[in-house]
Amino acid sequence: MKEIKLKDLDQNCYTQTLKNGLNIILIPYTDKKNYFITYATRYGSDINAFVPVGGKKGITVPNGIAHFLEHKMFEQEDGVDPFSFFAESGTGANASTSNTSTQYICYGTKEFDKNLEYLLKYVNEPYFTDENVEKEKGIIKEEIKMYNDIPESVLENKLKENLYHIDPHRIDIAGSCSDIDKITKEDLYTCYNTFYNPKNMFIIIAGNFDKEQAIKIIKNSLDTKENRIDRITIKEYKEPKSIYKKEEEISTNIKVPKIALGYKFAKEDLKINDELELDLYLSILSTILFGSASLFRENVRKKNLMTNFYFEWDNIQKYKSLLIYSETENPEILIEEVQKELDHIEIDEKDFERIKKVWIANEVKMIDYVETTVNNIYDDMIRYHKVIDNKVDLIRKLDIKKLRDLISRMKFNNRAKVILLPKKIIAKKK
Amino acid sequence: MEYIKKDLGSYKLHMIKTKKFKTIRVKVSFRRPIVKNEITMRNILSDMLVQTTNKYKTKRDLAIKAQDLYAASISSGNTRIGNYINTDIILAVLNDKYTEDGNFSNAIDFLHEVIYDPNIENEGFSEEQLNIIKTRTKTSLESLKEDSSFYSLIRLLEIMDKDSPMSYRMVGYQEDLDQINSKNLYQYYLDILKKDLMEIFIIGDIDFTETEELIRSKFAVKTFKKSRKKYYLDEVKPRKRKQVVIESDANSQSKLAIGARLTGLTMYERNYPLTLYNIILGGGEDSKLFRNVREKKSLCYYINSVPQKLDNILIIRAGIDKKNIKKTVSLIDKEINLIKKGKITEDDLNMAKEFFVTAMDSLLESQLSILDHYYMMEVLNTDDIGTRLRKMNEVKLSEVVKVAKKIKIDTVYCLEGVNNERD
Numbered sequence: 001m002k003e004i005k006l007k008d009l010d011q012n013c014y015t016q017t018l019k020n021g022l023n024i025i026l027i028p029y030t031d032k033k034n035y036f037i038t039y040a041t042r043y044g045s046d047i048n049a050f051v052p053v054g055g056k057k058g059i060t061v062p063n064g065i066a067h068f069l070e071h072k073m074f075e076q077e078d079g080v081d082p083f084s085f086f087a088e089s090g091t092g093a094n095a096s097t098s099n100t101s102t103q104y105i106c107y108g109t110k111e112f113d114k115n116l117e118y119l120l121k122y123v124n125e126p127y128f129t130d131e132n133v134e135k136e137k138g139i140i141k142e143e144i145k146m147y148n149d150i151p152e153s154v155l156e157n158k159l160k161e162n163l164y165h166i167d168p169h170r171i172d173i174a175g176s177c178s179d180i181d182k183i184t185k186e187d188l189y190t191c192y193n194t195f196y197n198p199k200n201m202f203i204i205i206a207g208n209f210d211k212e213q214a215i216k217i218i219k220n221s222l223d224t225k226e227n228r229i230d231r232i233t234i235k236e237y238k239e240p241k242s243i244y245k246k247e248e249e250i251s252t253n254i255k256v257p258k259i260a261l262g263y264k265f266a267k268e269d270l271k272i273n274d275e276l277e278l279d280l281y282l283s284i285l286s287t288i289l290f291g292s293a294s295l296f297r298e299n300v301r302k303k304n305l306m307t308n309f310y311f312e313w314d315n316i317q318k319y320k321s322l323l324i325y326s327e328t329e330n331p332e333i334l335i336e337e338v339q340k341e342l343d344h345i346e347i348d349e350k351d352f353e354r355i356k357k358v359w360i361a362n363e364v365k366m367i368d369y370v371e372t373t374v375n376n377i378y379d380d381m382i383r384y385h386k387v388i389d390n391k392v393d394l395i396r397k398l399d400i401k402k403l404r405d406l407i408s409r410m411k412f413n414n415r416a417k418v419i420l421l422p423k424k425i426i427a428k429k430k
Numbered sequence: 431m432e433y434i435k436k437d438l439g440s441y442k443l444h445m446i447k448t449k450k451f452k453t454i455r456v457k458v459s460f461r462r463p464i465v466k467n468e469i470t471m472r473n474i475l476s477d478m479l480v481q482t483t484n485k486y487k488t489k490r491d492l493a494i495k496a497q498d499l500y501a502a503s504i505s506s507g508n509t510r511i512g513n514y515i516n517t518d519i520i521l522a523v524l525n526d527k528y529t530e531d532g533n534f535s536n537a538i539d540f541l542h543e544v545i546y547d548p549n550i551e552n553e554g555f556s557e558e559q560l561n562i563i564k565t566r567t568k569t570s571l572e573s574l575k576e577d578s579s580f581y582s583l584i585r586l587l588e589i590m591d592k593d594s595p596m597s598y599r600m601v602g603y604q605e606d607l608d609q610i611n612s613k614n615l616y617q618y619y620l621d622i623l624k625k626d627l628m629e630i631f632i633i634g635d636i637d638f639t640e641t642e643e644l645i646r647s648k649f650a651v652k653t654f655k656k657s658r659k660k661y662y663l664d665e666v667k668p669r670k671r672k673q674v675v676i677e678s679d680a681n682s683q684s685k686l687a688i689g690a691r692l693t694g695l696t697m698y699e700r701n702y703p704l705t706l707y708n709i710i711l712g713g714g715e716d717s718k719l720f721r722n723v724r725e726k727k728s729l730c731y732y733i734n735s736v737p738q739k740l741d742n743i744l745i746i747r748a749g750i751d752k753k754n755i756k757k758t759v760s761l762i763d764k765e766i767n768l769i770k771k772g773k774i775t776e777d778d779l780n781m782a783k784e785f786f787v788t789a790m791d792s793l794l795e796s797q798l799s800i801l802d803h804y805y806m807m808e809v810l811n812t813d814d815i816g817t818r819l820r821k822m823n824e825v826k827l828s829e830v831v832k833v834a835k836k837i838k839i840d841t842v843y844c845l846e847g848v849n850n851e852r853d
Contacts, residue, residue, distance in 0.1 A: 031450050033791045081725065087716035087781050090788030109791035110784070138728030145683040146731055146749050149578055149847070253680040253849075255572040293493035301489060304562055307569040327569065354497050361501035364528050368451050369795070423680070 001026075001215065008360075008392035009367045013377075014211055015387060020227040021199030024218055025387060027206040027373055033109050035207030036370040037116055038378060039123050040103035043195035045173040046316070049235035053194045053228050058235055061191060062182040063168070064140075064175020067097040069188050071136050073104065077127040082118070091115050097173055101382050107371065112209045113217055120203075120221040126192050128185045137180050144174050151254050152325070155420055159260040159323060160314070162245040162416040167237045169316045170244070199227045204377050207370040239318065241266050243416045251423045256307065259331045261338060262314070262416040263322040270320070270409060272402075276384050279313070280398060281406050282320060284359075286311055288351050289341060290324070296341045305334050315383070331419050342412035352400050359395050431794070433804065434638055440651040441628035444804055447636055452528055454634030455797045456521040456541060458649075459805065460626035463659040464515040464595050469508070470567070470602030471610055471618050476506040476517050477563050478615070482549040482556065495540060500529040502537050504544055511809060512661040512740035513595055517622075519545055520798075525635055535644060542648050548619070554612030555619075564607060571604050575679060578845055579749065582685035586745070586843040589675050590689045596663060596741040627655050629808060631801045661810055663741045665693050668838040676755070681847035686758060688746040689841045690766075692737070695833065700739045701812065702821055703829040707837075708737045709782040710774060710830070711765065712746055716781070718765045723748065729758050740810075744837060752846045759842055769834040772827075779827050786822050790815055 004013045006027075014026040045067060049060040073095065074082050086093040091108030104123050106115050147153040157172045164170040174180075205214055243264060272278040290296055290311050300306055306328040314321040328334045366372045380388045388394070431450075436443040486492040496502045502523040509516050523529075523537040549556040575581050587597035630649060632641055668691035695704065712719035712735025719733045733748035750758050768774075793799040794815075806812045813821065 032795060034795050081716065081721070083716040083720070087714060088784060090781075090784030090786070092715055092788070107792075108788050110788060135728050139724060139731055142683060142729075142749055142751065143731035145751075145847075146579075149681040149683050151576055254576055256569045293490055293497055295490065298488055298490035301562060302558070304565050307566045327573075329569075354494065358497045358501040361524055361529070364452055364524060365501070365522075368453060 001211070004387055004389045006367070007390050009364060011367050011373075013387055013389070016215060018198065018219065018223055020222070020225055021197075022218075022222055022225075023202035023381070024215065025202065025204045025377060025381070026209075026211045026214055027204075027370075027377070028209060028211050029207055029370065032208045032370060034107065034370060035109070035112055035205065035209050036105065036107040036374045037119060037203070037205045038103045038105045038374055039119055039201070039203050040101055040378065040381075041195050041201045042101055042382065043191070043200065044098045044100040044102060045171065045175075046099045046167070046169050047195070047234055048168045048171075050194060051233040052190045053197075058233070059190070060235075061187050062175065063171045063179040064173070065183055065187055065191055066102055067174045068136065068140060068180065068183050069191055070095045070097045070102050070104075071140060072128055072133065072188060073123055073126060075127050075132050076122060076125065082122045085118055085122075086115060089115065093119075099169055099173060101378075103378065109208070113213065116205070116214065116217050117221060120218065123196070124221070124225065126189065126196075128188045130185055133183065133185045133188065137183075140174065140180055141177050144172075144177055144180070147172075147174070151252060151258060151420055154250075154252065155258055155260045155325060155418060156323075158248065158250065158418045159262050159416060162248055162418060163243060163262040163264055163314075163321055164316065165240050165242075165244045167239045167316050169314075194229060194232060197227050197229055198222060198225055199230065200232065202381055204374050204381070206373045206377075236317070239316065241414070243414055245416065247417050249419045249421055251421045254420055254422050256327055256329060257331045257422065258325070258327050258420040259335060260418045261324040261335065263342070263412055264414045264416070265320050265322075265410060267318055267320060270406060272406060276388065276394070278320070279383070280394060281403050282313055282322075284352070284355055284398060285345075285347075285403060285407065286313065286322060287355050288347060289345065291355070293351070293354070296337070300334065300337055305330055305337065335417065339412070345407050347400065347403060347407070349400055352398075352403070356395050356398060360392050363392050363395070431800075432638075435808075436642060438646065440653050440655065441630055441649070442808065443642060443645055444629060444631045444808070445636065445638055445641055446631070446633040446800060446804065447638060448633065448800075449635050450795070451634055451797055452525055453522050453797065454525055454534060454632065454636060455801065456538065457631040457801050458519045458541070458545060459516055459629045459631070460622055461511065461514045461516040461809075462622070462626045463513055463657065464510060464598065466595075466598050467603070467606050468618070469515065469598060469600060470606035471615060472508055472515060472517060473602045474560070474563055474567060474607075474610055475615060475619055475622070476508055476519070477567075478555055478559060479519065479544055479548055480504050480506045481563065482559050483543050484547045484549055485543060487549060487556075499533060499537050499540060500524050502540065504541060508600065510595065510598065510600055512663055513659055514661060514809075517626075527635075538644060538648050546623075550616060554616045557612050560610075560612050560615065564610065567602065567607055568604070571602060571607065574601060578679060578681045578683075578847075579685050579747070581679075582687045582843060582845040583745065583747065585677065585845065586687035586689050586841060589673070589843055590743070590841045591666060594663060594666070594741075596738065596743065624653055625655060627657055629805065631804065633797050633800055661740060665742050666691060667693060668840040672839045672842060674842045676844045676846050678846040678848045680849045681845070682849045683749045684752040684755060684847045685845040686746075686748045686750055686755065687843045687845075688759070688762060688839060689843070690744045690746070690837050690839045692739075692742045692744060692837055694836050695742070698821075699829070699833050699836075701818075702825050703833040704737055704739060705786065705822065706779065706782040706825055707769070707830050707833050708735055708744065709785050710778050711735050711769060713737075714782060714785045718769070719746070719748075719762065722765060723758060723761050727757075727761065729754050729761070743840075752844075752848075755844050755846070763839070766834075766837070766839070769831065770837075772831045774827065774830065776827060779825070779830065783823055783825070787819060790819055
């Protein structure tokens, strides 16, 4: 076991890699009653074409399959529902699928050993039948419909669809109802056998537990598990630099218009090779420009231009995209303001230093909660393939000159724009 | 964890010392009996307070101040506690150990400014700021239907009993919003300071004596307040025959919301067997409803139940396809009746107890939940955590069944989706 000090955070972390390639990350706390465990695979909805285990030729699978597989993992041959198993000790369980990963979690305060062992067991034992695959389709379609009713979710999906030409990132994680109909038991096994291998997976545990005991349980369950594929060949999409569809307006069942803007940047043009460093600079840039203490926000607030505002960075292999969402009565005026801000960026050193201070404080705050700690390390494992033990220091060392250089390389003209507008027709009354 | 309560005359100071968190949270609460047409005013007010102050005239200035205090945050919100409306203003700030000496004390000054030195001009709140907040509130009221799940809950409660506080829209009302101006808002603000019951809670790695002194000196409030109105809503008998109301909207999913009345529950039953009943029915991770309506019949993605014990009701919600409304309702009926008939096992009961114990243990890992717990002890006289665990553990199966017999469905509401599927 390797000890890693999470610098400036008063917390230690331990890592170990099993012979079969499985990564284990443990963060034991001394003052907590609860624990949080995640068992994850680097397999999400962005992967839809690959060379399956034992195969030589690439195949394409239906959209939404990573998410479908996640749902189906809860089906066990012995008929015991994992939710019921965890519930016996009052332990919570769940799973989620993102664009790049799938995770199975459990969290509670009791029966750590038993629950950890069971989590590993049920994720390692898929049981798909034609019948249980059919049955799941009803549940997943209701989930898709639930999200289709949320305007923000429609907006986000549409923006990604229009930003990218061919990358599967443009497709909603859950797929569409017609994608779901195509999924078979065989597809699920193919994806499972390819991506649920130790080398492609990792475990993170934080909270109240004994680290030696945890390692022992994990080794017992997984030490002999064979890694059936060493390097998975995933289709690389040659996503063009241009925007797939620059403008779209959709009328839907809302009262106040909503806008989404996406700015697409090829990483090679940004010229900061370290992924983490690039992310930190991009993120401090957007926070200074659009965060709660920004001049932009004060300006549009005074003009009463918008009622909410949200931004984030979107990642695919060779691109970074700045996504901006807002609700506004004046879509075109607000969009103009955003564009003006981005076309004339000025960074004040005071703002830059203050945001660094805020970020450092936030790192300290987050370590207070086992769930956020696991989530942070999880994100780092997915994005950077390692535990980042010196984040506070990296933030401290951010350099305004380097940020200004980066800005000089960024052109904010490669943009997708989506506007949701209120529908004029009112739904029929019964 | 140590807890001390001090009666400082105008308010009670509750201090909880724990080494578990690097953050200190301070919550100032104001409450009074709820009046329907004050809700919107109160929402605007609590929003206004955390946007600007006399010293920090723009939202940006205020945000920068908070950031300078090592990413301190101040937030506000209103909730209903039975017959009362409650406003919380919450400060979260890192312990001085992780920032610098005096940072906490400065943050308390900041919190005090937010509450007691707002952005006032000519006996009224800043017109400019008020317009911004009113516009935003207007938009969110107009967009209420966009959250169809939430909207279906509001409609259910209104259809059950439109005059009861339980159906008051905590998001506020358009017609009340139109009446608000900077002057009457300021008068309402002064009225709150004068008449509302007040508490201050502090949780973190604090020194009791120092903290008490700090709060005493900064929050030198001198008004004497009292209220006799009870917190629990009066019981209402359920309809003899349940009413079914279906409304439609352009959604793809239908939102089902069912309201049941609880009658004749003792305080003990409300706090203990009812909690377990709900975990078994639809509150737990592996409830009867989840297992039998979702997993076995694939009728929905989400389904759950929640008791509102101060209102004497229990609510069940699910997102379903409109062709399955009848089928889902009859399955829910069936599950409710099975428990009434005593068709639950010791295993079900034990699982629910385990669930509760974990929930209690987890509560201790969140500052906000700990504060909530002590607040409820203060206003509702609920038991402390140790007592709650002990009494819950002693609940018998027959007591849960007895509670089940006091629960009756009153109204079935469905917001039917009439949007054709996209594919």
